[in-house]
Amino acid sequence: MGSRPAKVVRNPEASRARILDAARIEFVSYGLSGGRVDHIAAQSGVNKNLIYHYFGSKDALYLAVLERIYADLRARQQDQDLRGLPPVEGMKQLVSSTFDHFVATPDLIRLMSIENIHYGEHLKRSGSTKSLYGGLLDTIRILLKRGQQQGVFRANVDPVDLYLSISGLAYFFLSNQHTLSWLLDRDLAARRRVIKRRAHVVEMVLSYLTQASPAEADGADTE
DSSP: OOOOOOOOOOOHHHHHHHHHHHHHHHHHHHHHHHOOHHHHHHHHTSOHHHHHHHHSSHHHHHHHHHHHHHHHHHHHHOHHHHTTSOHHHHHHHHHHHHHHHHHHOHHHHHHHHHHHHTTTTTGGGOSSHHHHHHHHHHHHHHHHHHHHHTTOSOSOOOHHHHHHHHHHHHHHHHHTHHHHHHHHTOOTTSHHHHHHHHHHHHHHHHHHHHSOOHHHHTTOOOO
């Protein structure tokens, strides 16, 4: 009497994780339009129909990849922990962690660029990503207010403008590394150059925050 075949135990979470990992590589390499679900199925070792069962469509899978990579960025920034730090140290760590995550996650740079080519239309369908940034802005406001009360930060700093500067100073350097390295005759991807750029970005943001604005220097009412 033959033995019965072993029962296959499915692990949906592990399957979803493998699909998302493979999809991330596919979309980073070929974009949304060029990415193939067939390739993702082959690389993740699952049936193509299972991908559609879990995610519904290629666009929905692409959005899930976006949501995951943005969530990783927000987790790395650890802004909830920063709220208890002295304002200068909190801002320094926020700038540093944002820069470090961009460096460690070149896929984030690529996917941000791809999604902006699509005018952000897929990310706008996300039910989770936008709320993550509300917490970030709250943290920036808390640090700014405390720093202003202590007299170490300038008045009238817009939290959104500040974060755009923090993010932009890191993003532009990394998203344009290859072209700028050739144009400027500098190896911008070299580790020593990245470390120097990180220090430069932190110093620029902190110098702006800790210097009085022209209006404050003139004694104008900044309230």
